[in-house]
Amino acid sequence: MPGKLYGLGLGPGNPELITLKAHRIMTSAPVIAYPAPDTGPSFARQIAEPYLRPEQVEIPIVMPMRVERYPAQDVYDAAAKDIAGHLDAGRDVAVLCEGDPFFFGSFMYLFERLEARYEVEIVPGVSSIMAGAAALRRPLTARNDILTVIPGPLDTETLRARIDASDAVAIMKVGRHFARIRDLIRDMGLIDRAGYLERVSLANERVFPLADVAQDAAPYFSLILIYKGQEDWISSLPIVTKDFSA
Amino acid sequence: MPGKLYGLGLGPGNPELITLKAHRIMTSAPVIAYPAPDTGPSFARQIAEPYLRPEQVEIPIVMPMRVERYPAQDVYDAAAKDIAGHLDAGRDVAVLCEGDPFFFGSFMYLFERLEARYEVEIVPGVSSIMAGAAALRRPLTARNDILTVIPGPLDTETLRARIDASDAVAIMKVGRHFARIRDLIRDMGLIDRAGYLERVSLANERVFPLADVAQDAAPYFSLILIYKGQEDWISSLPIVTKDFSA
Structure with missing residues (x-):
């Protein structure tokens, strides 16, 4: 057999x-x-x-x-x-x-x-998206929120339209597209509602408000989460900062 | 303490x-x-x-x-x-x-x-969406696919627009909106690319091609997955049928 x-x-x-x-x-x-x-x-x-x-x-x-x-x-x-x-x-x-x-x-x-x-x-396994929301300490979706998962290599106009049409957004495979995606999110007025994560759930994870990330490239397995049209108490939560990579 | x-x-x-x-x-x-x-x-x-x-x-x-x-x-x-x-x-x-x-x-x-x-x-925990794809035996997303997660209670035009703009779609909280959502998916020509799941991963799970579901309502925790713009070998995989609820 x-x-x-x-x-x-x-x-x-x-x-x-x-x-x-x-x-x-x-x-x-x-x-x-x-x-x-x-x-x-x-x-x-x-x-x-x-x-x-x-x-x-x-x-x-x-x-x-x-x-x-x-x-x-x-x-x-x-x-x-x-x-x-x-x-x-x-x-x-x-x-x-x-x-x-x-x-x-x-x-x-x-x-x-x-x-x-x-x-x-x-x-099935736990997705890095759910681990990302846990690390940022913000609920990702509630009630009738729409979540869109978008690969970072897609073109800027597709990214903009999909972010625009969602309440919560996860951008995967950020990698060398990082600077372009961050600039788009800033241009859309959402930079203060976005978190950036590397190596999520690992001992050396890095978690930052997107606005605080100065680098222009990111590892392939990095992730951006955008909290858009959500309840006030969620969007007012501070995005935690964790960096154990030093 | x-x-x-x-x-x-x-x-x-x-x-x-x-x-x-x-x-x-x-x-x-x-x-x-x-x-x-x-x-x-x-x-x-x-x-x-x-x-x-x-x-x-x-x-x-x-x-x-x-x-x-x-x-x-x-x-x-x-x-x-x-x-x-x-x-x-x-x-x-x-x-x-x-x-x-x-x-x-x-x-x-x-x-x-x-x-x-x-x-x-x-x-973080395993989402029913990933468990659903495992039960249907079809990869949910690959390469630069966009996945959208949509709550079923949203209005039909919003559902249509979001399905239209995605490669893979998960519709949660189907419940009493089931007939309306199934009719929309049929109207969009996607009925043969959609799977329906109840109690996914449990001993009494029910998994069907959406086209085979005759009922007009569904439990709150049911789920519809739509495989749209994906590679031919994925969309040609048969959606499995499992019903252990008898």
């Missing part, structure tokens, strides 16, 4: 924000796989690290930075083949995913290749 | 989708509080039930159905006073929240009353 494939959401980064279910599957699966850069550690593996056992087989899915020379699809093809080998041999494989597997996650590229042939279960 | 107040996100309903952190705090806090209807069980308490201990003090925050006779604000005033009594006596209080405390959660009404006077920590 073939093994079962799991897509495990491990949450925003703090190993304690893993669910009981993901923890159970991750610690009992004989094989684990995770995305990894070609230099430096895998973020997903770092979240899981306190719970991993030395006898587990590990499959790092190494994504080279220079994707134009080594197409990403080839990497997923090879990883899917490797994982399929373990599944065919009757071994369960748990794929570790930062955040949630189906919310801007690379797990979909393995799912696409394997879902028709094997039993697959997705275990 | 006063106790600490926790807002614990317990996730979408399955007790195994509680995080390790919420589990640790929930099982060690001497006092727990949770929202409850005036008839029937508390959903938040049901999620936590496998882990509760008989010696924990329980504060049900009973919200009468007929709020016009007994204003909701009075209920939160009384609950905040009760909780403050325990905090003043040095006892930590964990407030159990379905889903995430700051994502359409009633915890904000306690937070509003207590955050200035006591230490408060928010523990």
Whole structure:
């Protein structure tokens, strides 16, 4: 009988924000796989690290930075083949995913290749958006608020229109678009209602009012939350400042 | 020294989708509080039930159905006073929240009353939206997709405009607005790209293609997910059908 494939959401980064279910599957699966850069550690593996056992087989899915020379699809093809080998041999494989597997996650590229042939279960995880609101200490949405989640690489006019039409906004994948997005938010008169977060929920998280961030670029996994048309008591809460990165 | 107040996100309903952190705090806090209807069980308490201990003090925050006779604000005033009594006596209080405390959660009404006077920590939880995508077995967002979360009670034209401007859509709090929302989605030509979910992640969850749902009303905690402008392989995946409620 073939093994079962799991897509495990491990949450925003703090190993304690893993669910009981993901923890159970991750610690009992004989094989684990995770995305990894070609230099430096895998973020997903770092979240899981306190719970991993030395006898587990590990499959790092190494994504080279220079994707134009080594197409990403080839990497997923090879990883899917490797994982399929373990599944065919009757071994369960748990794929570790930062955040949630189906919310801007690379797990979909393995799912696409394997879902028709094997039993697959997705275990949802805590999103960095909810962890961000917890860190800023402001309720994100209430009653009939509209929340829009917008990837930062989208063009400025799309960003403006979507922010305009929402009560709460999460901008993901800010990265090198940071200065352009901050300037847009300032231009829209919303700079005092926005918070900026890096490495949310981790020991070295950085949390600031957006207006206080002087830098012009940000890490890929940074996040901006905008609190717009909300109740007065919420918008008057101070956005907390935390910086443990020094 | 006063106790600490926790807002614990317990996730979408399955007790195994509680995080390790919420589990640790929930099982060690001497006092727990949770929202409850005036008839029937508390959903938040049901999620936590496998882990509760008989010696924990329980504060049900009973919200009468007929709020016009007994204003909701009075209920939160009384609950905040009760909780403050325990905090003043040095006892930590964990407030159990379905889903995430700051994502359409009633915890904000306690937070509003207590955050200035006591230490408060928010523990984020798994959203029913991510659990919904896992249950439907379709990736919700990829690359530069825009996700919009819309409360079902909003008017039809607002719903139409926001659906139109997004790649993925989650409609929460569907309830008695179900027929109107389904008709709108059909009118927009998206009925075959939408899934309907009740009690997601619970043993008796119901998951259907929206086109197959004949009923004209839905429970309050039901959810519609629309997969719009996504990659072909995603939108061509069959939406799974699960009904264990019989």
